Structure formats: C-alpha cells, structure tokens
Amino acid sequence: MNNGKHPSEAISLEALRAGDRAEFARFVEVYSGVIYRLALKMVNNPQDAEDVLQETFIKAFRHISGFDGRSKLSTWLYRIATNEALMLLRRRKHNFLSIDEPIESSEEEQEPLQIVDWCCLPEDELMSTEARKYLDQAIDELPTSLRVVFLLREIEGLSTQETADVLSLSETAVKTRLSRARLNLREQLTNYYGERMGRKHLVEGGLP
Amino acid sequence: MNHETCHNLLESLSDYVDGSLGEQLCAEIERHLENCEDCQVVVDTLRKTIYLYHATSSPPHVPDDVRSRLFQRLDLDEFLEKEH
Numbered sequence: 001m002n003n004g005k006h007p008s009e010a011i012s013l014e015a016l017r018a019g020d021r022a023e024f025a026r027f028v029e030v031y032s033g034v035i036y037r038l039a040l041k042m043v044n045n046p047q048d049a050e051d052v053l054q055e056t057f058i059k060a061f062r063h064i065s066g067f068d069g070r071s072k073l074s075t076w077l078y079r080i081a082t083n084e085a086l087m088l089l090r091r092r093k094h095n096f097l098s099i100d101e102p103i104e105s106s107e108e109e110q111e112p113l114q115i116v117d118w119c120c121l122p123e124d125e126l127m128s129t130e131a132r133k134y135l136d137q138a139i140d141e142l143p144t145s146l147r148v149v150f151l152l153r154e155i156e157g158l159s160t161q162e163t164a165d166v167l168s169l170s171e172t173a174v175k176t177r178l179s180r181a182r183l184n185l186r187e188q189l190t191n192y193y194g195e196r197m198g199r200k201h202l203v204e205g206g207l208p
Numbered sequence: 209m210n211h212e213t214c215h216n217l218l219e220s221l222s223d224y225v226d227g228s229l230g231e232q233l234c235a236e237i238e239r240h241l242e243n244c245e246d247c248q249v250v251v252d253t254l255r256k257t258i259y260l261y262h263a264t265s266s267p268p269h270v271p272d273d274v275r276s277r278l279f280q281r282l283d284l285d286e287f288l289e290k291e292h
Contacts, residue, residue, distance in 0.1 A: 025279070025287035032278060033268030050274050054281045061282065113218070117249045119256045126256075132264050139261070154258075155265050179222035186250070186257040 011073060016064050028057055031074065034156055035081045041151050042085035043092075044140050052088060056081040071165055078158065079166045082148060089144060118193035131192065138188035142181055149174055150181035213240055214247050225255050 011030060015023035032053065039052035059080050067076055118126075125131070142150060152163045153174070160178075164171045217237055223229045224237050241248050270278070279288040 021284060022287060024282075025284045028278065028282065028284065032270045032275065036270045036274065037266065037268045046274075050277065053270075053274070054278055057278065057282055113250065115246045115249050117252065119252045126260060127264065131260075135261060135264060154261065175223065176219070179219060182222050182254060182258060183218070185261065186254045189257050189260070190253060 013064075013067070013069060013073060017067075024061060027060075027073075031077055032057070034074075035077065038078070038081055038151055038156060039085055041139065041155065042082070042148065043088055048088055048092075052081060052084045055084045059084070072162070075158070075162050075165055078152065078156065078162075082152070082166055086144070086148070112187065114187060114190045114194060116190050116194035116197065118190065118197060121193055121197070125196070126193070134192045135185070135189065138185050142184060146177050146181040146184065149177040153178050154181075211244070214244060217247065218250070221251060221254060225251065225258065 011027045012020075012023055016027060035056055036049060036053045039049035039056075040046065043049050043052060056077065060077055063080075067073070139147065139150065148167065149163060149169075152158045152166060153160070158166065160171050160174050163169075163174045167174070169177075217240060220229060220233055220237060224234060229237070241251065276288060279285055
C-alpha cells in the first residue's frame with residue numbers, strides 16, 4: 001500500500017538501531033517496492049529477484065547498527081541490494097560458464113550510430129505494447145555494468161553521486177556508463193522504429 | 209556521422225541533454241548542431257529515448273505473495289495485515 005508514497009517519509013534510524021520491529025516493518029513497507037523493482041530488472045527472474053529482496057532486508061536488519069548514517073538510508077539499502085544482485089549474477093555466470101554476456105568488455109566498444117529520425121512517429125506507435133516490450137528487452141540486454149548504473153540513475157532516480165556511492169565508482173565513471181547505456185538504448189530503438197518506418201515507406205511507396 | 213567532431217561530441221551528448229555540461233562545451237555543441245543534421249537527429253532521438261523509458265517504466269510494486277513471504281522471512285508477520 002505504500003507503493004505510491006515517497007520513501008523520504010522519515011524512518012527513524014534511532015528506532016531501527018534500537019531494534020524497534022514496528023519501525024523495521026515500516027522500513028520494509030516503504031522500500032520493498034523499489035528494491036524489488038531494481039532486483040527484477042537486475043536479475044530478470046522473479047524467483048531470483050525475491051531472493052535478492054529477502055536477503056537485502058535480512059542483511060539490513062542484521063547490520064543496521066553498523067550503518068554510520070553518512071549516506072542516506074536508502075543509498076545504503078540500494079548498496080546492499082545491488083551487491084546481492086551482482087553476487088547472484090556472478091554465481092549464475094559461474095554455473096553456466098560464459099553463456100552470459102561479458103560484464104566489462106562491451107563497455108568500451110563504440111556503438112554503431114544509425115541516423116533515422118523516428119521522433120515524428122505518432123505517440124501510440126512509439127508507446128505500443130510491442131515497442132514497450134522491445135525497450136524492456138533492450139534494457140535487460142544491456143551489459144551488467146551499464147544496466148546497474150542505468151537502473152539506479154534513471155529508474156530509481158538516484159543522483160550521480162549517490163549512484164557512485166552505491167557502486168563505489170567515481171562520478172565520471174557513472175556518467176560515462178549512463179551515457180553508454182542511453183546511446184545503446186537509442187541505437188536499439190532506432191533499429192526498431194527505423195525498421196517500422198522503412199516498412200511503412202515501402203508499403204506507401206508501393207501503392208499505385 | 210563520419211565527421212570527427214561528431215564522434216568527439218558523442219560522449220558529451222548525454223550530459224548535454226541533461227543540461228549538466230559546462231557553458232563552453234555546451235555552446236560548442238550548439239554551434240555544431242546548427243550545421244549538422246545528423247547530430248541533431250541523434251540528440252532528438254536520444255531525448256526521445258530518455259522520455260520513452262521514463263514514460264513506460266513501471267511503478268514500484270511488490271506482489272502480495274512476495275510481500276507475505278518477505279514479512280514471514282523477516283519474522284514480521286504480525287505487521288503484515290495491519291499494514292496492508
């Protein structure tokens with residue numbers, strides 16, 4: 001029921017540290033939605049996402065006394081969740097050898113750049129169920145190192161500095177990865193909409 | 209998109225659309241965009257891409273069964289009904 005609420009509704013750190021279970025339940029209520037969404041998009045599997053969700057709050061519960069309060073509580077929680085998700089992906093990768101994508105290599109590659117102006121397509125075509133599915137899949141297929149930055153910055157709305165804190169990266173690295181993720185998605189959408197525009201063009205051109 | 213300037217500017221476009229570029233680089237990009245249709249298309253479609261993934265992203269939500277199991281696992285069942 002708290003899904004629409006803003007997480008900044010003050011959770012008392014003092015009460016959490018004192019082991020106040022009602023406050024912890026409120027903490028779980030406020031943050032479980034965003035943590036589950038992040039987990040789902042990180043591991044792409046509801047069962048694994050549920051494991052990440054549970055482990056995140058178990059660890060938060062266990063380690064709250066060690067939380068120094070220098071970062072926001074939410075940033076600290078995102079860090080735990082992100083580490084859980086990344087560990088799970090590493091385990092999965094290990095189990096299935098290298099079928100999974102390379103984690104770092106594609107980060108340095110220069111994206112191919114297609115020039116098709118698809119901005120003029122009507123909104124219902126841009127946002128069709130099929131287009132949304134395509135976009136979701138493109139996000140799922142981003143290399144992990146880009147996807148995690150993309151999700152924290154663009155879907156969870158963390159600042160560059162908060163994202164850098166969560167991932168122990170420099171702010172420059174966060175910006176670079178976000179840039180690469182965005183350009184990658186732009187490229188994927190250009191493939192998709194470009195093809196649709198081309199097909200339409202052909203049909204229209206083919207009319208007497 | 210073969211021009212060297214275009215490729216050099218590419219890595220700054222993300223900051224440019226966020227409005228977080230320094231004044232000088234921003235002015236440089238704007239000057240370039242006036243004369244480069246290709247880069248203008250990249251900027252427009254990049255902006256639209258950002259708009260689309262924001263507009264289509266799902267709100268945070270935990271399915272009821274997942275939520276119940278989470279509260280049970282955390283030994284917080286007593287707060288489950290009260291909160292929901």
